[in-house]
Amino acid sequence: MPPSVATTFPTHQRRCGWNALLAPRAPTPPLRGRVDCALAVIGAGYTGLAAARTFAESRPDSPVVLLDADVLGEGSPGRNSGFMLEIALADDADAGAVARMAAVNRRTRETMDWLRALAAQSGADCDLVRAGTYRGAATVGGMAGLDHYRAFLEAAGLEHRVLDREAMAARIGTRHYLGGLWSPDCSLVQPAALVRALASVLPEGVALHERSPALALWRIAGGWCVTTPDGEVRAERVVLANNAFAASLGYGGARLVPIYTYAGLTPRLDGADLAALGDDPCWGLLPAHRLGTTLRRTVDGRLLVRSFYGYRREADNGAVEVALQGCMARRYPVLAGVGLEHVWGGTTGLTRNGAPVWGESAPGLWVSAGCNGGGVVKGSLLGRALVQTMLGGPADDVRTLFGTATWMPPEPLRALGFELLTRRWRREAGAEV
Numbered sequence: 001m002p003p004s005v006a007t008t009f010p011t012h013q014r015r016c017g018w019n020a021l022l023a024p025r026a027p028t029p030p031l032r033g034r035v036d037c038a039l040a041v042i043g044a045g046y047t048g049l050a051a052a053r054t055f056a057e058s059r060p061d062s063p064v065v066l067l068d069a070d071v072l073g074e075g076s077p078g079r080n081s082g083f084m085l086e087i088a089l090a091d092d093a094d095a096g097a098v099a100r101m102a103a104v105n106r107r108t109r110e111t112m113d114w115l116r117a118l119a120a121q122s123g124a125d126c127d128l129v130r131a132g133t134y135r136g137a138a139t140v141g142g143m144a145g146l147d148h149y150r151a152f153l154e155a156a157g158l159e160h161r162v163l164d165r166e167a168m169a170a171r172i173g174t175r176h177y178l179g180g181l182w183s184p185d186c187s188l189v190q191p192a193a194l195v196r197a198l199a200s201v202l203p204e205g206v207a208l209h210e211r212s213p214a215l216a217l218w219r220i221a222g223g224w225c226v227t228t229p230d231g232e233v234r235a236e237r238v239v240l241a242n243n244a245f246a247a248s249l250g251y252g253g254a255r256l257v258p259i260y261t262y263a264g265l266t267p268r269l270d271g272a273d274l275a276a277l278g279d280d281p282c283w284g285l286l287p288a289h290r291l292g293t294t295l296r297r298t299v300d301g302r303l304l305v306r307s308f309y310g311y312r313r314e315a316d317n318g319a320v321e322v323a324l325q326g327c328m329a330r331r332y333p334v335l336a337g338v339g340l341e342h343v344w345g346g347t348t349g350l351t352r353n354g355a356p357v358w359g360e361s362a363p364g365l366w367v368s369a370g371c372n373g374g375g376v377v378k379g380s381l382l383g384r385a386l387v388q389t390m391l392g393g394p395a396d397d398v399r400t401l402f403g404t405a406t407w408m409p410p411e412p413l414r415a416l417g418f419e420l421l422t423r424r425w426r427r428e429a430g431a432e433v
Helices: 047-056 098-122 141-157 165-172 191-200 243-249 271-275 317-331 377-390 396-400 413-432
Strands: 033-042 064-067 083-084 133-137 161-164 181-182 186-188 208-210 216-220 223-227 232-242 258-266 281-288 295-299 303-311 342-350 355-360 365-369
Touching: 033 047, 033 223, 047 064, 047 208, 047 232, 047 365, 047 377, 083 098, 083 317, 083 377, 098 141, 098 191, 098 377, 098 396, 133 141, 133 355, 141 181, 141 413, 161 165, 161 295, 165 181, 165 281, 191 281, 216 281, 232 377, 243 342, 243 365, 258 317, 303 317, 317 342, 317 396, 355 377, 355 396, 365 377, 377 396
Parallel strands: 033 064, 033 232, 064 208, 133 281, 232 365
Antiparallel strands: 083 186, 133 181, 161 181, 216 223, 223 232, 258 303, 258 342, 281 295, 295 303, 355 365
């Protein structure tokens, strides 16, 4: 079998702002020379960390090699907004499938408890707060989207509060939103700190190698071979947990595409600037429309703004910074002159129908990709379940719970379709951006 040679792996124009706020750490050494193991995991994000841990705990005498293209916190897992949703994502929610949704919520809560316990075990300060989450709508179409999500919450018997414009303004300091929902079932975290924390308490049988991108992957007698710039792993089994970049190694490309999105963090705010963010001291807001703007007030008094999508390639971060400042100023005119201390881009794996690329793709080659924006908890859940299924242990049927990613047309039709779809979404989103 000829090798699948990676055509791309994660690189970014600017350092991750979350990681820049943390104390420096020495990365683990890159892979050098040949290593043999029972399992090689490509990608040390939430999915990869969960998969490596689950295998090592089940097979403590079987060595695991965990490869990451960058250093912990600089990859996509550290670049997200830090929402740890304890119930189904809005795109997964279905008021007409209460039993399935109850199973999804149960598994999601179990995974959240597992992550919380591991973070506590690490002793690291991850700014992990069960603050709940707001969903805000700035348009009539957005309000209809909130009604759809509220129907799911009501059918599932989940606690929530419906908020009008004045209530939203009191809590988060802006009258930009016509209304919103608040749910307690979400924790907020410093995502780069959490990735570091989870890696720090990996079982002894897991060898982590940072700055070791997987350049090629192919079948060999008795397993698989993975090459990096300075090393080679020969493994009985391989897990691709590099989300959008699994396709670059030859798997999932017909159903998965990398999308860039962008975020910015203000400096620490005080006085009138901090008061402008409302009465709630720590909050996160998700938009009613998928192309809308995400906001967070952090525990140390910063505002995070996340918005905009790019297809396959990272847009100029300088232009993105100006656009993000516009999003912030539309919601908080008083902050128009504050500026953003950090701006960065990050990738996510997008599938057409929001379902993951998940399961055994070839004998001994397992893939979990396409978290579609739910990487912290959902990615961890899928990584654990993948290895549990691999080893024949008890595991929920992920395909029944979350579905299966559907086929996407090849290029250039895929790029054209994405452009047409995002144009339509931009028109629909309007003031949600």
